[in-house]
Amino acid sequence: MSSVANHEVAKSGSILSGPAEFREFPDWFRDQQRAAWQQFESLPQPTRKDQAWRFANVGLLDLGPFKISSPLSEDDRKNILKYSSGLDHYAARMIFGNDQLIERDVVSDDLKRRGVIFQPLERAIVEHADLFRKYFMSTEAALGSAKFAALHKALVSSGTFLFVPRGVEIEQPIEIFHWLRHDDVSIFPHLLLVTDELAKVTVIEHFRSCNRTAPGFACGVNDLIAGPGAKVTYVCAQNWASNVIALQMNSTTVDHDASAMSLNLHLGSRYSRFESLSRLIGEGGRSDLLAVAVAKHEQEFDARTLQDHVSPHTASDLLYKNALDDRARTIFGGLIRVEPHAHFADAYQKVRNLLLSDDAEANSMPGLEILADNVRCTHGATSGQIEEDQLFYLRSRGIPTKAAQRLLVTGFLDEVIQRLNHSAIATHLHRVIEEKFAA
Amino acid sequence: MKELNIENLHVTVGDQEIVRGLTLRVPRGEVHALMGPNGSGKSTLAKVLAGHLDYQVTAGKVFMDGENLLELEPDERARRGLFMAFQYPSEIPGVTIANFLRAALQSRLPEGEELEATDYYAKLYEKIELLGMDRSFTSRAVNEGFSGGEKKRTEILQLAILEPKYAVLDETDSGLDIDALKTVAHGVNSLRGPDLGILLITHYQRLLNYIIPDHVHVMVAGRIVRSGRKELALELEERGYDWAREGAFEAVYTR
Numbered sequence: 001m002s003s004v005a006n007h008e009v010a011k012s013g014s015i016l017s018g019p020a021e022f023r024e025f026p027d028w029f030r031d032q033q034r035a036a037w038q039q040f041e042s043l044p045q046p047t048r049k050d051q052a053w054r055f056a057n058v059g060l061l062d063l064g065p066f067k068i069s070s071p072l073s074e075d076d077r078k079n080i081l082k083y084s085s086g087l088d089h090y091a092a093r094m095i096f097g098n099d100q101l102i103e104r105d106v107v108s109d110d111l112k113r114r115g116v117i118f119q120p121l122e123r124a125i126v127e128h129a130d131l132f133r134k135y136f137m138s139t140e141a142a143l144g145s146a147k148f149a150a151l152h153k154a155l156v157s158s159g160t161f162l163f164v165p166r167g168v169e170i171e172q173p174i175e176i177f178h179w180l181r182h183d184d185v186s187i188f189p190h191l192l193l194v195t196d197e198l199a200k201v202t203v204i205e206h207f208r209s210c211n212r213t214a215p216g217f218a219c220g221v222n223d224l225i226a227g228p229g230a231k232v233t234y235v236c237a238q239n240w241a242s243n244v245i246a247l248q249m250n251s252t253t254v255d256h257d258a259s260a261m262s263l264n265l266h267l268g269s270r271y272s273r274f275e276s277l278s279r280l281i282g283e284g285g286r287s288d289l290l291a292v293a294v295a296k297h298e299q300e301f302d303a304r305t306l307q308d309h310v311s312p313h314t315a316s317d318l319l320y321k322n323a324l325d326d327r328a329r330t331i332f333g334g335l336i337r338v339e340p341h342a343h344f345a346d347a348y349q350k351v352r353n354l355l356l357s358d359d360a361e362a363n364s365m366p367g368l369e370i371l372a373d374n375v376r377c378t379h380g381a382t383s384g385q386i387e388e389d390q391l392f393y394l395r396s397r398g399i400p401t402k403a404a405q406r407l408l409v410t411g412f413l414d415e416v417i418q419r420l421n422h423s424a425i426a427t428h429l430h431r432v433i434e435e436k437f438a439a
Numbered sequence: 440m441k442e443l444n445i446e447n448l449h450v451t452v453g454d455q456e457i458v459r460g461l462t463l464r465v466p467r468g469e470v471h472a473l474m475g476p477n478g479s480g481k482s483t484l485a486k487v488l489a490g491h492l493d494y495q496v497t498a499g500k501v502f503m504d505g506e507n508l509l510e511l512e513p514d515e516r517a518r519r520g521l522f523m524a525f526q527y528p529s530e531i532p533g534v535t536i537a538n539f540l541r542a543a544l545q546s547r548l549p550e551g552e553e554l555e556a557t558d559y560y561a562k563l564y565e566k567i568e569l570l571g572m573d574r575s576f577t578s579r580a581v582n583e584g585f586s587g588g589e590k591k592r593t594e595i596l597q598l599a600i601l602e603p604k605y606a607v608l609d610e611t612d613s614g615l616d617i618d619a620l621k622t623v624a625h626g627v628n629s630l631r632g633p634d635l636g637i638l639l640i641t642h643y644q645r646l647l648n649y650i651i652p653d654h655v656h657v658m659v660a661g662r663i664v665r666s667g668r669k670e671l672a673l674e675l676e677e678r679g680y681d682w683a684r685e686g687a688f689e690a691v692y693t694r
Contacts (some may be wrong), residue, residue: 327633388492393529397543397597398517407542411533411580418533 013067015186015217020068028133029125029249036153043147052144055331056302060245060271060365066186066217069098069157076181077102079210084177086237087204087424092118093175097210099158099187107170115165118174121190124161132161135194135225139251143304148247152188152221158291159190162203164230169200173235173425180209180216180244189220195230195258204425209241209268217271218246226258228282232357233261235425237432240268242297249275256282256311259405263420265300265429266293267436273302280307280314280342289318290420292413292429295328295360305334307347312372315346321416322353324360335367336379342372344352349379354412356386356405405436441467441504441676443488443521443605443636450480450487450661457483459586459661460499467504467604468633471641472647472672475658478678481640482526484658485609489523490516503605518547520604524594524611531581536593537563538580540600566599570626588619595626606637612646624649657683 011024019033045061046053072080080097092107107118117128124132141149160176178189195201209216226232232252240246246269252260266272278287293301307316322330336347353362364381386408394404410433417426450458457480465471475481487494488501490513501508508516523579531539540563545554555668564574570592582590591611598606608627612620627637627650640653647655655671656663657680664683665671675683 122495262666345646387529390531392489392491393511393525393531394539394542395514395526396517396523397539397601398514398546399542400514400546401512403542403546404514407534407539408531414533414580 015063015066015068015151015155020157021364025122026125026129033154036150040147040150040154046144046147050144052304052333054333054365056273057271057300057329063217065184065215067184068155069100069185069187070182072100072102072181072235072290076155076210080179080181083208084179084206086175086177086204087173087428089172089424090175090257091170091172093177093223093380093427094118094120095177095179096158096187096189097179097181097190100183101158107295111168111170114168115163116170117161117163119161121156121161121192123157123330126423128161128163131163131194134190135192135223137223138222139223139253139277139279141249141275142277143249143306145247145249145273145275148219149249150222152190152219152249155186156188156190156221159188160192162191162193162201164195164199164201166227167198168195170202173202173204176205177204178205178207178218178220180214180218180240183214184216186217186219189218191236193232193234193282194225194227195232196227198229199227200231202235202422202425204235204237204274207236207238207240207246207268209239209244212241213243214241214242215243216245218248220246220248222248222250224250224252224260224262226252226254226260226285228255229257230255231259233420233422235262235420235429236264237429238264238268238272239432239436241271242268242273242299244269246272248273251277252279252287254278254280254282254287254314258282259283259286260287261288261290261420263290263292263416265432266291266295267432269299271300271302273304276303276305278305278307278316279310280316281310283311283313286310286315287317288419289316290321290416291320292416292433293322293330294321294409294413294433295322295330296325296436300329300331302331303333305332307334307336307349309336309338309342309347309372310346312341312343312345314342316348318349319419320351320418321413322351323356323413324353324362325356328361329356329361329363331363333365333367334379336371337369338372338375338377340371345372345377347375347377351381352412353381353383354386354409355383356409371386376389409437410434443638444502446500446502448484448487448501449497451495451497452483452493453603457485457661461658461662463656463663465605465636465638467636469653470631470637470650471495472641472652472655473658474642474644474655474672474675477489477642479658480661481658482609483608485523485526487533487639488521488671489513507660514546517601517603520602520603522598522606524591524598524606524608526610527551528582528590528594530583530585532583534581535578536581536596537577540597543597543601550638563600566596569599569629570596571622588616589616591615591619592626595623599630604634605638607638607640609640610642611639612641612643620646621649644672647672659684
């Protein structure tokens, strides 16, 4: 469906009727939103013929039915709070339902005194305008979703701003929850994480739905900025309801000697597209891109990545693993680009698909674009089935076939989760994966 | 009768008959060694007992405590009390020994009943020590990157935890140095008792110095050609398998 057609069916309250004017954002931000809306309207709806959308079921991107977020009742808020359990220990957290901030557990006084800023976006826009403005959506969405990045920019109304100053290390992870409440609601989760020199932080985001079958639309943007020598770990546990359409655009910028690691777990939604752009802009920078997906029924997970080596002596390592059952589909389109002068780059890309059904379909499109010398680069995507010998071995210990398959899938995915080297988060991710198997 | 009873078993792989009319009884509480040269069908027998699908039983029967084993799925056989220690155990990346054995024990409980975690770990650590292994071993992925000795010890660890009625140990001594062999033998010996019948499959007499069998059977070309007491193993060591082959026609079942 073209965007023009979308317009005709747009009803009042539909996201296609444009940005709301009631938010009390500063003028500069509102101007940006208006401009972004125009950009959204002028950009064409993606088609399957676009290389960036190849294999994708673009027909699912009909935004007509989705509404601007609706208010929450007291009960909604209470329930969302009650079910917002993730890690046992965290440094701070924010909980959003329908893009409205429900609770914020602030960082400790000590961290505050040392300059850590952990604020909802609408406050950061006002109180830290310069810092915020410098980094807010400063990287173009280069992987196909420019139209939806514009939509996000036009309609974003809340989110998280986290700034970790020079040399500050936050021990425990910071947790963020985004909940979808009500049918056909749309949300625009936003995270802007800026770390200064030698700072260290881990953030985990949980994307969840209150109702396991309610349709909805989530269009999120994450910008992670790793300053010189900083260490940033980002984890996203996506578990939207089975009828949700989700688009997520992540960009990571890695300065010299910094390292960034991101892991995205995909369990929920009907269609979930996930774009991950990692730019290595300083010597000695390293980026690890990890993803785990368990796709069942008719789910489609669509991952597009770019490992962009801008500076020499940079390293990137991508490891994506998908387990596919029933008629599920996954798409991987990943490019390693080593720009001119980015000599001595190490770039790896590995995609593994485990097919549990003959009807499942895994599409992989790895790509290389090497414009520098002395580069070490490997990439490969393979698909396979469960090894009969392994299955027999587990069964010979009394484990029934279904449980044995589950165990093998868990083991297959574990390699990725172990890379995080964080046992509390690993335990949590395994638990939500288990829950999906049990459902 | 509490025994593993194999009657006139014939097994083919592809179109080749590997086991050709094998009859053998292993009563609970006894250790029977099955010796034979390479290609005699020993490992095929082990895999058939465990229920491997690549092997076709064309004739014969196997009963475990009176129950027809060949009608059961591999996992059912294990839950009823059969255990096989593999000659070449599979590597299971990403699945820790602790989780693997937990799943195996969980599968033996009635539906809806949860394995008690504290008791489980207490038992796991007790058996780990029995086999001279470190506790940290239980958080390694099953057999992944293990040395030959570690793999075999892990098989015996599983035997110790799962407490089967009958255990088939397929070439558990192969690839072990003398220290590893002693450790494994010690593990097996400590599990001997009236509730466990063991079929010990081996090519060499060496293992039988450490695990003294009650009976020894010699298998050649898919059949048992000689059976006897433990001394038979020594005689075989001295005279070689050719002697056993010659005896194929005068095979006497001494039991």
